[in-house]
Amino acid sequence: MSSLSVPKPACLNKPFVAPHRFMFGPGPSNVPQRILEAGANPIIGHMHPEMFEIMSDIKSGIQYAFQTQNNLTFAVSGTGHTAMECALFNALEPGDGVLVAVNGIWGERASDMAERIGAKVNTISAPPGGCFTNDEIKKALSKHRPALMFLAHGESSTGVLHPLGGIGDLCRQYGCLLLVDCVASMGGAPLYMDKQGIDILYTGSQKVLNAPPGSAPISFSPRAWWVFIQGHQNTTTAVPI
């Protein structure tokens, strides 16, 4: 008599077959053959020397895609939400002020996460399909004096691509970090992390980047890093890094 109380399900006897589907939403997206084949490489250990080279190549690739020199650049294991949590949980302490630009569900979600961290959340809202002028952002920064501002570059719930020009400078002027979600836009629209003064930027592999889900590139500027060490006072002072 078998000692197994749960019998082997019939599905384990069937070969796994995923159908071909055309996917035209923000993601997951169709993965090119070249990338699918890369996934068929042998597994190696996390301490094998080749792994360090692979990790370093991943970092260089993300620095290129984000157009940044940031040393603190890597991929977290998980989907876009994982990087969103990684960004917010590292950048905010309970009581920190955060300004969230809400013009769709991703701003709402960021504000929800920040509230659960215990941050003091202020929002500016635009109707679905709308975005914010730099003047509106400047007024909100000057009124609330947040430690961090969140903006979705590609608000996939409405299809809005938010212009980024000048927002990094405004955030510097008001001593706050700029956090940008580019999960739905990275690879589909120009983005220059360093030139645009973005302090924290994250994306997801399965959207425009056309890779399988489960990897989320993220990068932190030296200014963000410095703030993590020092706390949120004085982000306007020169960063000694």
Ligand SMILES: Cc1ncc(COP(=O)(O)O)c(C=O)c1O
């Ligand atoms: C703008 C934006 N941010 C974050 C996410 C979350 O990414 P994921 O579904 O990979 O967790 C999405 C997903 O659609 C998104 O469109």
